[in-house]
Amino acid sequence: MLKDLKLFLELLHPYRFRVRLALVIGGIAGLCTGAGITIGAEKLFGIVLNGSQGMPLGSVIAIASIFPILFLVIGICTFLSTYHLNHAGLSVIRDLRAQLFSHIQRLPLAFFQTKTTGDLIARLTADTQAMQYALTITGRDLAIAPLTFLGAVSMLAYKGCEHDGVIYIYCSIALLPLVIFPVRKLTQKLGQKARTQQEELATVTNDLSQNIGAAKEVRAFNLQDRENKRFALRLSELFSSQMKVVKYTFSLSPVVEIISSVGLASAFVIGYYKGVTGEVFIAIFAALYFSYAPIKRISYLAGELRKGSESLKRIREILAESIGIEEPTNPADIDNLRGEITFRKVSFAYGETPALSEVSTEIEPGCVCALVGPSGAGKSTFANLVPRFYDVDSGSIRLDGVDIREIDILTLREKMAIVTQDPVLFDDSIMENIRLGRESATDQEVVQAAKQAYANDFIEQQENGYETIVGERGIRLSGGQKQRIAMARAFLRNAPILILDEATSALDSESESMIQKALDQLVLGKTVLTIAHRFSSIKNASKILVFDSGRIIDEGGPKELYHRCPLYRNLYDQQTF
Numbered sequence: 001m002l003k004d005l006k007l008f009l010e011l012l013h014p015y016r017f018r019v020r021l022a023l024v025i026g027g028i029a030g031l032c033t034g035a036g037i038t039i040g041a042e043k044l045f046g047i048v049l050n051g052s053q054g055m056p057l058g059s060v061i062a063i064a065s066i067f068p069i070l071f072l073v074i075g076i077c078t079f080l081s082t083y084h085l086n087h088a089g090l091s092v093i094r095d096l097r098a099q100l101f102s103h104i105q106r107l108p109l110a111f112f113q114t115k116t117t118g119d120l121i122a123r124l125t126a127d128t129q130a131m132q133y134a135l136t137i138t139g140r141d142l143a144i145a146p147l148t149f150l151g152a153v154s155m156l157a158y159k160g161c162e163h164d165g166v167i168y169i170y171c172s173i174a175l176l177p178l179v180i181f182p183v184r185k186l187t188q189k190l191g192q193k194a195r196t197q198q199e200e201l202a203t204v205t206n207d208l209s210q211n212i213g214a215a216k217e218v219r220a221f222n223l224q225d226r227e228n229k230r231f232a233l234r235l236s237e238l239f240s241s242q243m244k245v246v247k248y249t250f251s252l253s254p255v256v257e258i259i260s261s262v263g264l265a266s267a268f269v270i271g272y273y274k275g276v277t278g279e280v281f282i283a284i285f286a287a288l289y290f291s292y293a294p295i296k297r298i299s300y301l302a303g304e305l306r307k308g309s310e311s312l313k314r315i316r317e318i319l320a321e322s323i324g325i326e327e328p329t330n331p332a333d334i335d336n337l338r339g340e341i342t343f344r345k346v347s348f349a350y351g352e353t354p355a356l357s358e359v360s361t362e363i364e365p366g367c368v369c370a371l372v373g374p375s376g377a378g379k380s381t382f383a384n385l386v387p388r389f390y391d392v393d394s395g396s397i398r399l400d401g402v403d404i405r406e407i408d409i410l411t412l413r414e415k416m417a418i419v420t421q422d423p424v425l426f427d428d429s430i431m432e433n434i435r436l437g438r439e440s441a442t443d444q445e446v447v448q449a450a451k452q453a454y455a456n457d458f459i460e461q462q463e464n465g466y467e468t469i470v471g472e473r474g475i476r477l478s479g480g481q482k483q484r485i486a487m488a489r490a491f492l493r494n495a496p497i498l499i500l501d502e503a504t505s506a507l508d509s510e511s512e513s514m515i516q517k518a519l520d521q522l523v524l525g526k527t528v529l530t531i532a533h534r535f536s537s538i539k540n541a542s543k544i545l546v547f548d549s550g551r552i553i554d555e556g557g558p559k560e561l562y563h564r565c566p567l568y569r570n571l572y573d574q575q576t577f
């Protein structure tokens with residue numbers, strides 16, 4: 001428990017002032033409970049059991065007011081202590097979520113191939129939630145319970161000095177250490193079960209997100225039954241691991257209760273034979289109760305801290321993931337980039353599978369360079385290495401002669417506009433979706449970019465024009481419309497390097513020819529890498545790189561390649577005949 005507690009106190013360190021304040025206030029509530037109630041009980045029952053004849057009314061009222069005053073102080077202090085601990089605990093959770101989210105933004109693309117969406121969502125939500133519980137709900141006990149225990153034990157010691165024979169009753173506290181062993185064993189088990197439960201929860205979240213993401217496929221292939229069965233199986237696995245957590249969480253308190261009731265019973269027997277007076281006996285009984293009750297709360301707290309620290313471990317696993325791509329200490333200046341791209345003996349593999357082997361080529365500034373080749377030949381990989389979505393395994397890529405690893409990553413990507421095969425739009429207005437191309441762009445510049453991408457007409461026909469919300473991933477727009485918005489972003493960015501991944505694939509032939517005209521304007525003075533399977537869209541390319549099995553097997557102009565390269569000729573003929 002102390003190890004878990006240390007972890008949590010470290011997290012709370014930035015809010016230590018508030019935590020200390022809460023602990024002091026909680027301590028007052030604890031002392032009032034452990035010692036105050038015990039003293040109050042003795043005074044009150046002294047009058048009740050021995051009679052109050054001859055006592056002035058004022059004194060009787062004063063003694064009777066002990067409990068309302070005590071509970072007022074306990075109530076106010078408990079509220080304030082809980083409030084401040086919750087404030088500190090929720091601040092830690094807010095910071096941790098923000099830190100985790102911002103770390104995920106920096107992780108390399110390769111990371112997302114090792115973790116599922118559901119797993120990441122579960123760590124960001126369910127695991128932080130479990131920690132929140134450990135930090136806030138149990139924080140209260142942490143402030144109050146130890147001092148309640150201390151107050152009650154001090155009262156027992158005081159009574160021991162005051163009254164002969166009472167000392168024997170303390171033998172019953174000797175049972176307290178017995179509580180530690182079962183609590184320790186049970187919290188260890190609880191930690192393991194809590195981890196499994198969080199993992200099962202991640203699997204359920206992942207299944208859910210996959211199913212919702214594939215709503216069309218589920219209906220098209222009548223997969224509802226299969227999905228229902230799969231999900232029900234996941235839920236029953238989650239249920240059984242949740243029940244294990246419940247079992248270990250709630251078996252802690254009966255263990256403590258049984259041991260403490262044996263202590264109280266022994267106190268009764270010893271007190272009876274030693275002839276302890278009624279009011280002293282009640283005070284001792286209250287003190288004994290208040291020394292066992294905090295132990296019960298603390299053992300529960302130990303369980304919650306264990307669960308919370310398992311969740312913290314899962315969060316820290318992600319925070320410990322290396323961002324992979326190293327930033328240069330003295331970044332090179334590329335303010336006036338001309339756009340020359342050079343590959344020198346570049347090799348790259350996704351894990352064990354080589355995707356590019358010793359690729360070398362030079363792309364002149366302003367060159368429209370098309371990448372062609374059969375499926376899986378390495379075209380997308382080649383394009384993905386330029387913005388450093390992945391880093392080369394060997395060799396180098398240079399922009400205007402500068403190794404891209406020498407350039408600040410944000411600056412490097414600022415110099416590029418990328419239009420992917422399946423452009424992703426955010427659930428926001430069309431205006432804001434286009435503005436992603438350049439955040440500082442004015443509304444007029446956004447409209448101008450949309451016009452250049454031949455998107456203005458269809459946008460103006462939408463119910464709310466540029467303010468139309470496009471839905472999650474742009475679901476309310478057609479494929480061609482989404483792609484034109486993605487093109488408008490690229491126009492707005494006006495970067496010296498353009499990467500077009502099948503940029504015109506979702507367009508009908510009319511839009512495609514319009515885009516082609518717009519592209520002819522856009523590419524002027526820019527270096528363009530275009531992965532286009534449709535040969536019609538690359539006929540204006542000044543250079544073509546032919547890929548096969550991770551190598552560039554030939555390069556040149558369209559006409560010379562048609563005569564010289566059999567693979568290129570085959571691909572070309574397959575499309576045109």
Ligand code: ATP
Nearest residue numbers: 113350353354355374375376377378379380381382
């Ligand atoms: P296509 O025209 O079908 O898009 P491509 O020429 O663009 O294909 P790449 O996507 O670059 O080919 O893929 C090259 C090789 O790398 C293929 O064998 C592919 O299976 C593999 N590959 C691509 N992406 C990944 C990935 N994320 N993880 C593992 N292997 C991958």
